[in-house]
Amino acid sequence: MIRLATDVGGTFTDLVGYDERSGRIFEAKALTTPEDQSGGVLDTIAAAQAGGMEAGAIGFFAHGGTTVINAITERKGVRTALVTTAGFRDVLAIGRGNRPDLYNLRFASPEPFVPRHLRFEVRERLGARGEVILPIVLDDLAPIAAACRAEGVEAVAIAFLHSYANPAHEEAAARRLADLLPGVTVCASHSVSREWREYERSNTIALNAYVQPIIRRYFTRLEAALRAEGVDCPYHAMLSNGGIATFAQATERPLTLVESGPAGGVAGAARIGQALGFAEVLSLDVGGTTAKCSLILDGRPRLDTTYRLEHSRLWPGYPVQVPVVDIVEIGAGGGSIAGIDGRGALRVGPLSAGSLPGPACYGRGGREATVTDALVTIGVFDPATFAGGRVPLDPDRARAAIAPVAGALRLSVEDAAMAILDVAFANMINALKLVTVQRGHDPRDAAFVVSGGAGPALAGRLGREMQVRCTVIPPLPGIFSAWGMLAARPRADFRATWFAPLDAAALAGAGAGFARLRAEAVAHFGQGEDAVITFDMALDARYHGQEHGVMCTLLPGDDLAAVTARFHATHRQAYTFRLDDSPIEITGLHLVAALEVPTIRLASVATEGRGLAASRKGAREVWFRDLGWTPCPVLDRDRMPVATPITGPLLLEEATTTTLVLPGQSASLTETGILMIREADGRG
């Protein structure tokens, strides 16, 4: 059987296929077709078929796309209405009222996705425990439905106060609206989020409704096209939580697709860590504009419990209550622009030359120095073979772009290029420390999995500075998100706000709550009672009085003493202190359910044709600050001998990227084709 994944990015759509019978890998790339992304997907499939892939042998299809995130960022969702509890229609517009851009006195809050004239109120009221204070007046919905029809509304979101504790009113309203508005999408907040905080939940369901008709149409088109191509197997969508779901499940909760591309990379890093036997994996994906890093513990990506769309240091963004892998993203990628700021400091990013005009060395009109220009200037990238020769680079343009930076810094062009990389490294290290040290995890325990076009060129030094156990360049690092989708399993996250002081009775209550969530999970996967599902339980817990807390693992059979001890330890790990005398409270239940299905096997690579001599392509000079220009052997990664450490300095080239191995490091290829870089002295 062939497992196939397609990942739609901003510029390119990537395909990776893996034939489990032969171990053969298919790769294809096509231009993304922004209006209907299925076009680019089919182009990659056609290209792979031309390369010998049989569509009929495809038994697994996973897809990551940007349809949802694009509809949101380009404000191209459908006309959406919101129905709220009487007295609260403005909650969506008020948001949290914060001004993170605090000295900008002209600050404007994020615009809500539903304008005021499409926000309607219904008489009903629940209390915080879900008790009915005012029964719902369903007749209030008739004029609302009429107004929606008159306004051409295509989707209606419903968000009532305290529906996380009791969904009955939302369910009743959804049924009535579905009757009154045939053909219109109706989404109730509890169907996507069972967490409290009315603004965040309202925003979640409003955005979910806003994109649902779009994603439904997209999946319908894609399914039809795939079937026409003879790809007839279950279709899966990559979710933001690092797992996959069927197209039908994803259509119900399209907002769970917001970060599907980056989540693919994280799923891949988790699989690589598992294959290598590492419990802790630090992943870094360096793209054109940003670098994204994430920490994976015991094969499970960590989730961000306060995910915000379009958020920045100075902008509140749009918080949504869907499970998204905890990714720290910074503006440091191959295209990040370097320059001297008003105070004379060298800055790199967050401005990026993107793919158009791209770095100066692309010769497409870019004039400003970028990270890629620095890598070309110091000899890491070969102008002729970069990106498999598809993008010939002009090293003179790279040097010309760096010259003004060099002038301002009074450095040689090579040292200025190193200076640009130094700043990019520092930015990435701050982000890597944020997901490790600052959250109480030691990078020295981690395998550091680096992907993305520019990542492997930077990996050796980042790994050395972070003192990781080893640095890992996975297979197909340039299209690793697609590879990762092959490694993802069906996963669903169930979170519920559930409040109790931690004691034996609460643990029993939590156990009953988890049993209900488990039943929901079994129903979600639809594979019957016999399906093999792994469950991970965690409690959201805090010291009495705290608002936020920590996620504390709960194991089957835990007694009160075990949970208490683990909570104190988790709090100390995250925040450096514990309060042994403070009572502990549970505020939520979190269940991760993953369906046990076969994922990509990492087959042994063929050994014939490999060897040190066979892989040798030549040599190239690379600039190192202490050594100056230094000759480095250039090897073809695809012909490297297996399990044979080769000492740096060294350049390893493959179709989508180049890996730089530093002096003092050695590189070795595992039997399954994973590249490992270690310090030669055994450290790191």
Add this chain to the structure above:
Amino acid sequence: MVDPVTQEIIEGKLLATVDEMGIVMARTSMSPVIYEVLDFACGVLTPAGDLVAQMNGITLFTGTFGTQVRALLHRFAGQLAPGDVLLTNDPYAGGTHACDFAIVRPVFAGPRLIALAINVAHYLDVGGAVPGSVPPDATSVFQEGLRLPGVRIARNDTLNEDLVHIIRENVRLPAIAMGDLNAQIATVRIAEMRLLEMVAKYGEATVEAAFRHLLDSSERLARAAVAALPDGDYTASDVIDGDGVIAGPIPVTVTVRVRGDRLEADFTGCPPATPGPINCARGALHSAVKTVFKALVAPQTPANDGWFRPLAIACPDDTIFTARKPRPTGWYYEGSVHASELVWKALAPLRPDRFPAGSYASLCATYISGTGSDGRPFIHVEPQHGGWGACADRDGTAGLIALTDGDTYNYSVEVIEAKFPLRVARYALNTEGGVGAGQHRGGYGLVREYEILAEGCVVHASFGRTLNLPWGMEGGEDGSANALERLRADGGRETHGRIGALAVGPGDRVRLITGGGGGWGDPARRRPEAVARDLRDGLLTPAEARRHYPHAAETGGAP
């Protein structure tokens, strides 16, 4: 001189450090004043007391750290050692009010003091006359809780148990206070760890030089921004609506003098300190002016003391903005916000690209306290968000936190109802009160209405701008008023501004109303489509549209 690469890297690490301090504080605190309102700040200073990095939280602490730290360095001269933690909450030595506990860690590399880390946090209660420690009708600082003006709370990283005992016994919610003290100490110790890592990597001399360069280069940019303004004297005046003890109007004024690359804000002519607690001491005045100066010269660049070197602030002693002991300062930000707004109002005509028309201004902080259903005392404290003024090119922002705060969240209705014997009947835009009309209109204020569910609750609050409205600009109209209303079970209604000890119980409703911002430009120039859009959105009634925008009533006035 540090090379620009190391400079950038050290600056990046400094910011990462103060951000990390802020995250740990917000996520571990037990007080809603910290985790929701973010009424705290963290920073790193040089051994001379110059701020080099501060987290992005609220504006109230803009540049207050220097004076506080210098006062402590003076007090403990020659006595500081590694492992010390200092504490002060003295309003008259650079601080704000007694509720704000500053925790300071001197950071030593070997024997040498290389930096100080600070965390200032508003404690939910520090004793005194009322729950929350800020009686709106206080007449002396001795009603405003426990004062610890410069003590060593830990030596060798071991807490001084006597001091801890004093604090525990003098506050109403000792568990929360101890939680916050622990969280604060954790953050300054994290800062110490990060600073020592930096010194180990780059060396003391380089780190020191990088701090110096950061301050000097910021100063240079600030001077350039001031030099770009035309020289001259720019004045503004305003009226504060009472002080909580006396109801009368309090006129205030400023003259901003721009001379070359220097700017002076002169508050000479402001009245003496008032009996009530809206006075601020000099440290808070400096912070208030620095906030607006930062908005003028570099709104989006990280703060440090270099930016403020071209700024001078003049004001005689013991005025409403420079109160001395024992003047009450519990609600200092109700006074200091007017110092900020005066400078803003004086500069707005010069830089319409930086400053909008006047806003609802007052934080309208409200305390509701009583006994919860679990028999334990509770204090619900929250600032109110309100309407901001219109800009020269667009309408004002609705429901936004006041100038004194910043990354400050409103309180979730669902969370409040789960925690306190309160029910929220309505949280909505204040369309009834309206906004300042103009070519660009002000942003809307909010209405939050509480039903009180428990017997024997008490409300106290300090709402400013209840009479003197948010100012319009360039022909735009003034905005609308803030008010606290009590709706009795029997249908009676009372309106309050700064109110101490309002007894409420089941059947009562407390309606918190914030005003709309001032308008910008002649309302006759408002585009009819904009009027039509506001009508459609239910922000304006047809009658209001005809009154404010008769020229647009033809197109937009149809109901």
